[in-house]
Amino acid sequence: MANRIILEEKPNKTVFREGDVIIKEFVPGHPKEHVFNEAYIHSCVEASGLSIPKIRSVVPSNGGWALTIEYIEGKTLDRLMQESPQMCEAYLERLVDIQLEVGGYQVLQLRNTISKMDQVIKSVEGIDAATRYELLQRLHGMKRHTRLCHGDFVPSNVILRDDGSYCVLDWAHATSGNAGADAAITYMRFSLDQPEYAEEYLRIFCERSGMSVRYVQKWLPIVAAAQLAKKNPSEKELLTQWISVVEYQ
Ligand SMILES: Nc1ncnc2c1ncn2[C@@H]1O[C@H](COP(=O)(O)OP(=O)(O)OP(=O)(O)O)[C@@H](O)[C@H]1O
Ligand SMILES: [Mg+2]
Incomplete structure (x- = not known):
């Protein structure tokens, strides 16, 4: 063996x-x-x-x-960023380019992003009825799309091979839907795990996709509520703060 x-x-x-x-x-x-x-x-x-x-x-x-x-031979973007911090901006640009390529695919058998978020928000514990209502209103006010969304598009889920080609791992959370939601999830994961890269990621994503920062931000209370369902105590404070924005925005 x-x-x-x-x-x-x-x-x-x-x-x-x-x-x-x-x-x-x-x-x-x-x-x-x-x-x-x-x-x-x-x-x-x-x-x-x-x-x-x-x-x-x-x-x-x-x-x-x-x-x-x-098994895929190569290094994750996460590892490359740790090994060469001076190259981080270039790796963030690569991350965004790959995310935009992923969003160019359609996999229509997958669940729609909005339907999945609807189910998670309806069942998540720890938010009051008024906030839940506002979150669902906002979610259902979003236009439906059918782009392939990874759902956890972070540097540790992208491998670069020696020849420069890429391979994307970890498809458990993928949906068919809104690229803005996928970018909001990546921004949230950076804010929770590696906050020093969060703003730069968002800037690069919006620059390269042509999407407005405002639109990605509109998804933040929604993706934060979905993340709250994972019940990670160290994330609760930031997520609760982001969710509360839905009430006054
Ligand atoms: N097919 C693969 N080839 C090479 N390395 C891999 C492969 N799959 C996973 N790995 C390595 O293992 C790590 C963890 O794998 P993976 O991302 O699938 O699980 P996870 O992050 O624990 O899952 P989740 O985010 O769903 O909880 C990756 O970051 C990568 O370093
Ligand atoms: Mg992973």
């Missing part, structure tokens, strides 16, 4: 490499339908022709379920 190298450990899953595959192993009890749904979403995006790793199988593993995915 090939050596197992652990790449990431989270409460609900472990990601490791074994030879030429990545194994994403979920803990026993993690809903089977979530694992099979991730495999389905991944397969649909794979069929679109976008550069993503091939999914190989869904297998029972250690009492739970695991996805096996082709």
Whole structure:
């Protein structure tokens, strides 16, 4: 058996490499339908022709379920940014260019962004009825689009190969819908995890996409409410602050 190298450990899953595959192993009890749904979403995006790793199988593993995915040789943008901080602006530009390329695809089998957010906002705990109403009003006031949205487009989910080509990982949260929502999610993830890059990311995204900063910001209370559903205590303060903007804007 090939050596197992652990790449990431989270409460609900472990990601490791074994030879030429990545194994994403979920803990026993993690809903089977979530694992099979991730495999389905991944397969649909794979069929679109976008550069993503091939999914190989869904297998029972250690009492739970695991996805096996082709291993991609290269470095994540996250690692490249850590190794060469002086190159960060160029890497942020690359991140945006790839995000815009992703948004040029259509994968119509995926759930629409607005329908998914509607379901999450209706069930998220910790917001009052008036705020929930305002959030849903705002969400349903957005025009429906059908662009491929990754849903967690962050530097650790993009691999650059030595020849400069890219590959996008981690398709669990993908939807068909609004690129503005996808940019708002990326901006939110930067603000939570690497705030020093958040404003520059937004500036570059808006410059290159032609989208207004105002439009991306309109999505912020909505994506913040959806993120609140993940119940990460360290994120609660910032997310609650962003959600409250919906009341007076
Ligand atoms: N196919 C792959 N080829 C090479 N490296 C990979 C591959 N898939 C994952 N990795 C590495 O493992 C890390 C974690 O994998 P992944 O992004 O799929 O899981 P995750 O971030 O824990 O998922 P989620 O964001 O859904 O919680 C990546 O950042 C990357 O470094
Ligand atoms: Mg990831």
